[in-house]
Amino acid sequence: MPAETQTQNPAASAPRDADDRDPIYVKLRDLVYQACGIYHSEEKLYLLAGACKRRLGSSKAKDPRQYLDLISNPSTRVFELRELLNEITIGETCLFRSQPQLTALQNVILPELIATRGKIGLRRLRIWSAGCSTGEEPHTLSMFLLEQSEKLLKGWTFEISATDLNDRSIETAKAGVYGTYALRNTTDFYKHKYFNPADGEKLQVKDEVRARITFSRLNLSDDTKMLFMKGIDLVFCCNVLIYFDIPSKRKVVQHFFSSLQAPGYFFLGHAESLYQITDQFRLVHLPGTTTYLKAVPGSEGTAKP
Amino acid sequence: MTTTTTTSANAELRKRVEKLRSLPSSPAALQPLLDLLRRPPDEIELSQVVQLVSYENTIAAQLLRIANSPLYARARPAESIQSAIFTLGIQRIEDILLSNCFGNLVPGDKWVVAPAVFWRHSFGCALVCREFAEQIDYYDPDRAYLAGLLHDLGIIVNSLAYTDEYRQVLTDAVQNGRPLHEQERESLGFTHCDSGVILGKTWQLPEVVCEVIEWHHDVERVPSGSPLVFLVHLGDLLCRLRGLGYGYEEWRAIDLAADPAWAELARHCPKLATIDLARFTLDLDADVVRITKLVDTIFTLH
Numbered sequence: 306m307p308a309e310t311q312t313q314n315p316a317a318s319a320p321r322d323a324d325d326r327d328p329i330y331v332k333l334r335d336l337v338y339q340a341c342g343i344y345h346s347e348e349k350l351y352l353l354a355g356a357c358k359r360r361l362g363s364s365k366a367k368d369p370r371q372y373l374d375l376i377s378n379p380s381t382r383v384f385e386l387r388e389l390l391n392e393i394t395i396g397e398t399c400l401f402r403s404q405p406q407l408t409a410l411q412n413v414i415l416p417e418l419i420a421t422r423g424k425i426g427l428r429r430l431r432i433w434s435a436g437c438s439t440g441e442e443p444h445t446l447s448m449f450l451l452e453q454s455e456k457l458l459k460g461w462t463f464e465i466s467a468t469d470l471n472d473r474s475i476e477t478a479k480a481g482v483y484g485t486y487a488l489r490n491t492t493d494f495y496k497h498k499y500f501n502p503a504d505g506e507k508l509q510v511k512d513e514v515r516a517r518i519t520f521s522r523l524n525l526s527d528d529t530k531m532l533f534m535k536g537i538d539l540v541f542c543c544n545v546l547i548y549f550d551i552p553s554k555r556k557v558v559q560h561f562f563s564s565l566q567a568p569g570y571f572f573l574g575h576a577e578s579l580y581q582i583t584d585q586f587r588l589v590h591l592p593g594t595t596t597y598l599k600a601v602p603g604s605e606g607t608a609k610p
Numbered sequence: 611m612t613t614t615t616t617t618s619a620n621a622e623l624r625k626r627v628e629k630l631r632s633l634p635s636s637p638a639a640l641q642p643l644l645d646l647l648r649r650p651p652d653e654i655e656l657s658q659v660v661q662l663v664s665y666e667n668t669i670a671a672q673l674l675r676i677a678n679s680p681l682y683a684r685a686r687p688a689e690s691i692q693s694a695i696f697t698l699g700i701q702r703i704e705d706i707l708l709s710n711c712f713g714n715l716v717p718g719d720k721w722v723v724a725p726a727v728f729w730r731h732s733f734g735c736a737l738v739c740r741e742f743a744e745q746i747d748y749y750d751p752d753r754a755y756l757a758g759l760l761h762d763l764g765i766i767v768n769s770l771a772y773t774d775e776y777r778q779v780l781t782d783a784v785q786n787g788r789p790l791h792e793q794e795r796e797s798l799g800f801t802h803c804d805s806g807v808i809l810g811k812t813w814q815l816p817e818v819v820c821e822v823i824e825w826h827h828d829v830e831r832v833p834s835g836s837p838l839v840f841l842v843h844l845g846d847l848l849c850r851l852r853g854l855g856y857g858y859e860e861w862r863a864i865d866l867a868a869d870p871a872w873a874e875l876a877r878h879c880p881k882l883a884t885i886d887l888a889r890f891t892l893d894l895d896a897d898v899v900r901i902t903k904l905v906d907t908i909f910t911l912h
Contacts, residue, residue, distance in 0.1 A: 346893045577888075588865075
C-alpha cells in the first residue's frame with residue numbers, strides 16, 4: 306500500500322465532503338492526469354477535491370465548475386495548473402515517505418543490482434535524487450543504504466547525487482535539520498542512530514549520512530549539464546515531472562534513461578505515470594509499488610513470473 | 611513455469627485423490643449461484659436472488675447484518691431481505707453467498723490460509739479480471755469475474771486434504787518471499803493448480819474455469835490457448851503485488867508486458883497494447899481498499 310496515508314498529510318486530513326464525489330472532480334482528475342501525469346484514483350479523489358477547494362479562495366473561480374473552466378482555458382491553464390499541483394503535493398515531503406519503495410529496494414532491487422554489478426567487479430552504487438527539494442529523499446536513502454552496509458551492501462560503497470533547481474532548497478538540504486513534521490515517518494531507531502539534537506525539537510542528520518551525498522544545483526531542462534550525469538544505478542524523481550509540459554517531460558525522461566546503466570531503475574512519486582511519455586522504460590511492478598526499468602538490451606525484463 | 615510435475619509426485623497425487631473423493635460434494639447453493647454469476651446483471655431477477663439467499667437461513671441474517679454495518683452507512687436500517695439486497699447490490703450478494711458456501715465446506719481448523727485472506731485475494735482477483743476484461747474489450751467480463759473468483763480453488767483442496775503439510779508450505783513461502791505455487795511444487799511435488807482442477811472437474815465447473823484453475827501458473831503450456839487463462843494469470847499477478855496476495859509479500863519485480871501471457875492475450879485482445887497500466891494499477895489500489903473492507907465486514911460478522 307502506498308505510504309502516503311491520509312493521516313500524514315495535513316491537506317489530506319481535512320474532512321471529506323459528500324460533494325467530493327461530484328463528477329466534476331473526475332473530469333478535473335482526468336485533465337490533470339493528461340496534462341501532468343499525476344493520477345487520483347477513486348479512493349484519492351477527495352485529495353484532489355480538497356486541493357481544488359483551497360484554490361477556490363485565491364482564484365477567480367467561485368465553484369468547482371468554474372474552476373474546471375479556469376484549468377481548461379488556455380490563457381489561465383498553465384498558471385492555475387501549477388498552483389493546483391502545489392496544493393496537491395503540499396505537505397507530502399517528509400523523510401521515509403515511501404516505505405514500499407524502500408522495502409522493494411531491500412528485497413528485490415538491491416539484491417539484483419548486487420548480482421549484476423558484482424559480476425563485473427564494480428562494487429559501487431550511484432544514486433541520483435533529482436529535484437531533491439530540501440533533502441528529505443537523499444537523506445532517507447543515505448540512512449537506508451548505510452543501514453544495509455553491514456548486510457546486503459557489505460564491501461560496497463555508494464554515493465548519492467542530489468540536485469535541485471532552487472538554491473535556497475539546496476542550502477536547507479545541506480544543513481540537514483528537520484522538524485517533527487518532516488520526521489513523522491522516521492522511526493526512533495533511525496532518530497537515535499543517525500541524528501543529533503538541534504534547535505528545539507529539531508534533529509540534524511549526522512555527518513556520516515551527509516558525507517555520502519553531493520548536493521548541487523541543476524536545471525533538469527539544461528541539456529548540456531544533463532549529459533554529464535552518467536553511470537547511475539537508481540534515479541529518484543518524485544513529484545517533479547508533473548510540473549513539466551509534455552515535450553519537456555519527454556526530453557528530461559530521455560536524459561534519465563541515458564544516465565542510467567542497465568539494468569537500472571527510475572522511481573517516480575507513487576501516483577505518477579509515464580504513460581505515453583516514453584516507451585524506452587518498462588513499467589515494472591514491485592510489492593506495493595511500481596518503478597520504471599531500463600532493461601539490458603535484448604532482455605525482456607527482469608524476473609519471470 | 612516449465613518444470614513438470616514429477617512422476618513420483620504424480621503417483622502420490624493420484625493416491626491422494628482418493629482422499630479428495632471424501633471431500634464434501636459441491637455445496638447446494640453453488641450451482642444455482644454459478645448460473646447466476648454467468649448471467650448479465652440486467653437479466654438477474656430479484657426473486658431468484660431471494661430464493662438463493664433462502665438456501666440457508668443463516669445467510670439471510672448475515673446479509674442483513676452486513677447491509678446494516680458501518681460499511682454501507684444507511685440512513686435507515688435495512689429490515690427486509692429485499693432492502694438488504696438493494697443496499698448490497700447483486701454482486702456483493704453473490705460474493706457473500708459464495709464465501710458462505712466455502713465457509714461451510716471447510717471446517718475452521720482446516721483453513722491454512724486465513725479465510726479472510728483467501729477471500730480478499732479471490733474477490734480481488736475476480737474484480738480485477740472483470741475490470742481488466744472490460745478495459746481490453748474481452749468479450750465476456752462476467753466469465754472473467756467467475757474465473758478470477760475460482761482460480762485458486764486448489765488452495766482449499768490442499769488445506770482440506772493436506773492440512774499440516776500445507777501449513778509448512780505456507781510458512782516456507784512466507785519466509786522466502788516466494789510464490790506459493792513454487793513452494794508447493796518443491797515441498798509437495800504438485801501445486802494448487804493440479805489439485806484444484808480435480809475438484810473443479812468433480813464439481814463440473816465450466817470447462818474454461820477448469821482450464822484457468824489448472825494452467826494459471828503455467829501459461830506457456832496451456833493446451834487450448836484460451837485467452838481467459840492469460841487474463842486471470844495477469845490479474846492474479848497484479849493482485850499479489852498490490853496487497854491482495856496470501857498475506858505476505860513476494861519479493862519479485864514483475865514486468866507484466868514481458869510476461870508470455872501478455873503477448874498471448876494481446877493476440878486475442880489487441881486493445882491490451884494501448885492500456886494505461888500505471889493508471890490501472892492505481893485504480894486497483896482503490897479496489898483493494900474496498901475489497902478489504904467488504905471481506906473484513908463479512909468475516910467479523912460471520
